[in-house]
Amino acid sequence: MPVPLMYRIRQNFERPLVADVPVEVSRQLQQLHLSQQVRAGQTVAITVGSRGIANIALIAKAVADHVKSIGGVPVIIPAMGSHGGATTHGQRAMIESFGVTEEFTGAQIRATMDTVVVAQTSHGIPVHFDRHAFEADHVIVMGRIKPHTMFVGDVESGLHKMMLIGLGNHAGALTYHRAIKNYPFETIIQSVADVVLSKCKVLAGVAIVENAYDETALIRAVPPAEFFSQEKALLKQAIAWMPKLPFPDVDLLIVDRIGKNISGTGMDTNIVGRKYNDHAATERDNANCKRILVRSLTSQSKGNACGIGIAEFTTARAVSQIDQDYTRVNCITSGHPTAGMIPLVYPNDLSAIEDALLTIGMTEPEDAKIIQIRDTLHLSEVMVSESYLRETGVFPGGEVISGPEPMAFDELGQLADI
Numbered sequence: 001m002p003v004p005l006m007y008r009i010r011q012n013f014e015r016p017l018v019a020d021v022p023v024e025v026s027r028q029l030q031q032l033h034l035s036q037q038v039r040a041g042q043t044v045a046i047t048v049g050s051r052g053i054a055n056i057a058l059i060a061k062a063v064a065d066h067v068k069s070i071g072g073v074p075v076i077i078p079a080m081g082s083h084g085g086a087t088t089h090g091q092r093a094m095i096e097s098f099g100v101t102e103e104f105t106g107a108q109i110r111a112t113m114d115t116v117v118v119a120q121t122s123h124g125i126p127v128h129f130d131r132h133a134f135e136a137d138h139v140i141v142m143g144r145i146k147p148h149t150m151f152v153g154d155v156e157s158g159l160h161k162m163m164l165i166g167l168g169n170h171a172g173a174l175t176y177h178r179a180i181k182n183y184p185f186e187t188i189i190q191s192v193a194d195v196v197l198s199k200c201k202v203l204a205g206v207a208i209v210e211n212a213y214d215e216t217a218l219i220r221a222v223p224p225a226e227f228f229s230q231e232k233a234l235l236k237q238a239i240a241w242m243p244k245l246p247f248p249d250v251d252l253l254i255v256d257r258i259g260k261n262i263s264g265t266g267m268d269t270n271i272v273g274r275k276y277n278d279h280a281a282t283e284r285d286n287a288n289c290k291r292i293l294v295r296s297l298t299s300q301s302k303g304n305a306c307g308i309g310i311a312e313f314t315t316a317r318a319v320s321q322i323d324q325d326y327t328r329v330n331c332i333t334s335g336h337p338t339a340g341m342i343p344l345v346y347p348n349d350l351s352a353i354e355d356a357l358l359t360i361g362m363t364e365p366e367d368a369k370i371i372q373i374r375d376t377l378h379l380s381e382v383m384v385s386e387s388y389l390r391e392t393g394v395f396p397g398g399e400v401i402s403g404p405e406p407m408a409f410d411e412l413g414q415l416a417d418i
Helices: 021-030 056-069 088-097 131-135 159-166 169-179 185-199 224-241 316-320 324-333 349-359
Strands: 006-011 043-048 073-078 115-120 126-130 138-144 202-210 216-222 249-255 288-294 313-315 344-346 370-373 381-385 398-405
Touching: 021 056, 021 202, 021 216, 043 056, 043 131, 056 073, 056 138, 056 202, 073 088, 073 131, 115 131, 115 169, 115 185, 126 131, 126 169, 126 185, 138 159, 159 169, 159 185, 159 202, 159 224, 169 185, 169 324, 185 224, 202 224, 216 224, 249 349, 288 349, 313 316, 313 349, 316 344, 344 349
Parallel strands: 043 073, 043 138, 138 202, 249 288, 249 370, 288 313, 313 344
Antiparallel strands: 006 381, 006 398, 115 126, 202 216, 370 381
């Protein structure tokens, strides 16, 4: 079967950048005058989640250094709900894979799945909070501000989610995701956050926003009283700086890798257009991908394939990388079991692509609109099929690097990565 020729293109996105991450973290925290609240020798729990946040080790170390400078004792708390297989070993290993180690940060890592039920919301929902964080004298909540992959609200993924899902550990994440089936997303967010802020000695937040190049664009230290208003404003900024596919209409999207370090759903549904429906775009989505092929999992995912079920096609290589236990726990906890369903499996990329192109409608395979991406965090350089540029050979949103050229398959039918 003939397949399209491909161009390699570079997209140009707005690129705000924090020049010196440790200096900016220190500057932001100094503005909160935390020394007025932290007494010498008091412990300050610092949250680190499961996402592959740019410079997360540097940020965690800078926060720990600031805590030390005001006389506190920093401790690192893995805060990621059920990720890492919902085990202390798995969660510690995940943050260490990001470079967040005791040696680098100078702070002890305290990992546990135990929670303290600190209260109930007005709706009767028990509020779980990580035991080590609860036992600390203070808590600093760190989180990247982004749109959520499933829910819509004034705040989505960020400081509030870290207080609920991250610090709720497996028990809390399971409880809140179940509650979302009965109550609106914002009701859960607001009611649980109110309890956490009143009962759990939250000292400050460190909000992180990234640019379209997976770089640190903004760091903001936030007092607890301003969590909602600041996160609401920062979410709008995060959306404005997000990367996107170079063209919204896609017959086949080829994703080299998915993973929990990339997105909660392995690939960001805000980018691939599957936020509201696993297998079809809606009028609210920014992209319309008829078919998605997932080629592999990231090593940092440790086999968690949550999100592979959003694709229609995958490879034997990707399936061989799946840890069924990690995936099952995460999908059930998040209330998204279809995210772990296995798509059609193929021995190599070529056979998967050929079959996928038979399911896109009346478009001939060689005329198909195909986009190949590394993952949804890295969209500056992508491959696009000839049909997008056939008339002019020019890409108005950036530049053409090379092409058109045949898709780069090896003798085993495996496609070259971006």
